[in-house]
Amino acid sequence: MAEAVGRRREVMVVLPGLMLAMVLAMLDNMIVGTAMPRIVGELGGLTHLSWVVTAYVLGTTVSTPIWGKIGDLYGRKAIFITSVVIFMIGSALCGMAGSSMLGGPADGMTELIAFRAIQGLGAGGLMVNVMAIIGDLVPPRERGQYQGIMAGVMSLAMIAGPLVGGFITDHLDWRWAFYVNLPVGAVALVMLVLNLHLPRTHTKVRIDWAGAVLLSVSITAMVLITTWGGNEYAWGSWQILTLIAVAVVFLAGFIVVERRVAEPIMPLQLFRNRNFTLISGIGFLLGFAMFGAINFLPLFQQTVQGATATNSGLLLLPMMASAMVVSLFVGKAITSTGKYKIYPIVGGVGMAVGMWLLSTMDVHTASWQTGVYIAVLGLGMGFLMQTTMLIAQNSVEQKDLGVSSSATTFFRSIGGSFGVSLFGAIFNNHYLSELTDRFGAQAAERMTSGGGARMDPKQLEQLAPQMRTGILESLATSISGVFWWAIAFAVVVPLLAALIKEIPLRGGAPVDADRQEVVSPAAG
Numbered sequence: 001m002a003e004a005v006g007r008r009r010e011v012m013v014v015l016p017g018l019m020l021a022m023v024l025a026m027l028d029n030m031i032v033g034t035a036m037p038r039i040v041g042e043l044g045g046l047t048h049l050s051w052v053v054t055a056y057v058l059g060t061t062v063s064t065p066i067w068g069k070i071g072d073l074y075g076r077k078a079i080f081i082t083s084v085v086i087f088m089i090g091s092a093l094c095g096m097a098g099s100s101m102l103g104g105p106a107d108g109m110t111e112l113i114a115f116r117a118i119q120g121l122g123a124g125g126l127m128v129n130v131m132a133i134i135g136d137l138v139p140p141r142e143r144g145q146y147q148g149i150m151a152g153v154m155s156l157a158m159i160a161g162p163l164v165g166g167f168i169t170d171h172l173d174w175r176w177a178f179y180v181n182l183p184v185g186a187v188a189l190v191m192l193v194l195n196l197h198l199p200r201t202h203t204k205v206r207i208d209w210a211g212a213v214l215l216s217v218s219i220t221a222m223v224l225i226t227t228w229g230g231n232e233y234a235w236g237s238w239q240i241l242t243l244i245a246v247a248v249v250f251l252a253g254f255i256v257v258e259r260r261v262a263e264p265i266m267p268l269q270l271f272r273n274r275n276f277t278l279i280s281g282i283g284f285l286l287g288f289a290m291f292g293a294i295n296f297l298p299l300f301q302q303t304v305q306g307a308t309a310t311n312s313g314l315l316l317l318p319m320m321a322s323a324m325v326v327s328l329f330v331g332k333a334i335t336s337t338g339k340y341k342i343y344p345i346v347g348g349v350g351m352a353v354g355m356w357l358l359s360t361m362d363v364h365t366a367s368w369q370t371g372v373y374i375a376v377l378g379l380g381m382g383f384l385m386q387t388t389m390l391i392a393q394n395s396v397e398q399k400d401l402g403v404s405s406s407a408t409t410f411f412r413s414i415g416g417s418f419g420v421s422l423f424g425a426i427f428n429n430h431y432l433s434e435l436t437d438r439f440g441a442q443a444a445e446r447m448t449s450g451g452g453a454r455m456d457p458k459q460l461e462q463l464a465p466q467m468r469t470g471i472l473e474s475l476a477t478s479i480s481g482v483f484w485w486a487i488a489f490a491v492v493v494p495l496l497a498a499l500i501k502e503i504p505l506r507g508g509a510p511v512d513a514d515r516q517e518v519v520s521p522a523a524g
Contacts, residue, residue, distance in 0.1 A: 014137070017191030018130045019153045021084055024184055025126045028091070028119070031165035035177040036298060038169045039112070053295050053420045055113045058223055059120020061413040062216040065265045067125035068132065068406020070207055073263060076129050076136070077196050081189060083125025088185040090119030095178035119178075124413070131389055131405040133196070211257045211265040218250035219414060226422040266407055275395040275503065276404065278496050279388050280411045282344060285493050286384055287415030288422075289355060289486040295420055296427065297358075297374070300479045303460065304472050305367055318371045319378035326382025334390065334505075341502040343387045348493030350380025359484035363469075363476045384493070388412075394505055419489075423482045430481050434474035439467075 032039075036052065071079045093115035098108020168176045221243045233239045258264040271277045301307045301315050334340050354377025361370065392408040435444035460468055 013195050014133070014197075017188055017195055018133060020184065020188040020191060021080070021126050022130045023153060024084070024087065024181060024188060025123045027160065027164065027184070028123070028178075028181055031168065031177045031180065035165050035169045035174045038174045039177075051113050051424070052109075052116055054223060054417060054424065055116040056120040056123070057413055057417040057420055058220065059117040060124040061120075061410060061417050062219055063121045063124030064128050064406050064410040064413055065215065065403075066207075066212050066406075068128045068403050068409075069263070069265050071129055071132055071406075072403060073207065076133055077192070080125060080129040080133070080196075081192055083122050083129065084185055084189055084192070085122070087119055087122025087126060088182055090115055090117075090122055091178045091181035091185070094119055095175040124409075128406040128409045131393075131409070208257070208261045208263060208265045211254055211261060214250045214254035214257060215265065218247050218254060219417070221247035221250065223417050223421050226418050226425065229425065266410075267403060270396060270404065270407065273395050275391055275500055276407075278500050279392045279395070279408060282348070282384075282493050282496050283388055283392075283408050283412040284415035285489050285496070286351070286388070287412035287417075288419035289351065289490040289493075290381065290416070290419075294377075295423070296479045296482050300361065300476065301367070301370065304363055304476045304479070305365070305370070307367065315367055315371060316374065318375035319381070322375045322378035323382040323385065326379055327385055330383060330387060334387070338505050339502065340387055340391060340505075341497070341500050343383045344391075344497035344500065345494045347380045347383025347387070348490065348495075348497055350383060351377060351493060352380070352487055352490035354378075354380055355483050355486045355490050359480050359487060361476065361480045361483070363472050365476075380490075390505075391500065394503060419486075423485065426485055427478050427482050430478040431474055434477055435471070438470040438474060 032052070039052070067079060067083060094112060097112035097115055164180065165177055168174065168180070225240060225243045225247065228243075229235050229240050255268065258266060258268050271280070297316065307315060330343050334343075354373060357373035357376055358370075361373070389405065389408055392404045396404040432444055438444075460471065463471070
């Protein structure tokens, strides 16, 4: 009892700094999503809108396994702090994109995409290290309540993000959507340096850089395939075929390397574990459907429904609030009962229903209807967000905690990366087709390239009524089509969750109370 109380006191001292670091990544995604129509309005490039998100998610995806593994090998505190610093540097650069300091607005969108990738590299270490540090400090049976708190904080960040993003977009320059990360990150750094104390880890094992490079190249090629295929290049073009060959060859090389190195970035034996494999698949589909589709909600609300940036943030409240309430409930229930299998099943069903409702939206859909639809989606997310991480961590040994955390985050991130790029390509093709049907091929080309790609709601108000109506109907149809595609991936989640084997949650302390030095077995 005394040990549990002491552990709780220790966790509660560290938790505010961890939560603030996690909020840093969550706020950024939501703030930038709300500000996106204004960013596109100034920098242009509507057809590259998805790349602003894709670059960030891709940076997160390729770095996540590396952050998790080096945290296992060399200790998590210094690695965690480094990821926060990289994220802050990326945020500062994103805020300067398209400014006179970096060459002016002509290259603004290209610069923003590149800097978002840097920001994503840092973000890859934020979420995975928060989850792994909690796993170091708290045994699985007690972890549900803390992960419920984390899910609640994430939901609050998702609520605050659109509001902050809307306020910044309406009353300040959109660049503050990135600059706001700097003071928040500075406070998080101070708290982590002062309060976070973890066991020191010594190891002579070398990092699997070959595996990391092979995996990163393969993932990048896969994302480019889903982004460019049928959009920039025909599916049978030499560019796409070359990318397919690169993805396959480098993935095969990655598998060969992982089987031979002493400390692989992603140990393949983990996939012999049934629950771990199922959760990895669920995480991929969750990221694919959720991140890929939700990216288009602010565009629909601000452009089609005519909401201000601030109001579009408010309109996301039902989704965030329902996700927060359900996450807190699930965390308490898991800690109390030790049972968890039913929650990802219910969450998958809720997410699929939410996507179906969103696919029915058109230019006549009222804001309150959208609110109901996204509240249903939020319910599904609440059942899934932290449960998947808990199941993954409980499926592996303590020494592989960082790897399991990073693998779960990795598959969710890569799903999101594929989803954003694929749904972005679907949106672009559908939007161009809709405009072509309404206005002809030449007019559609002008509207989706160059200055015509600046989809600022204020500029739409200046168009002739017939043209404005045609553009809005085209946008609404294209965005609802994205949600329709998302249903196909969401419905698989409860099917996989039904196959999960409910293994009792471990209840022992994962690290000794005396904070003795931990020496890696590989070090001899």
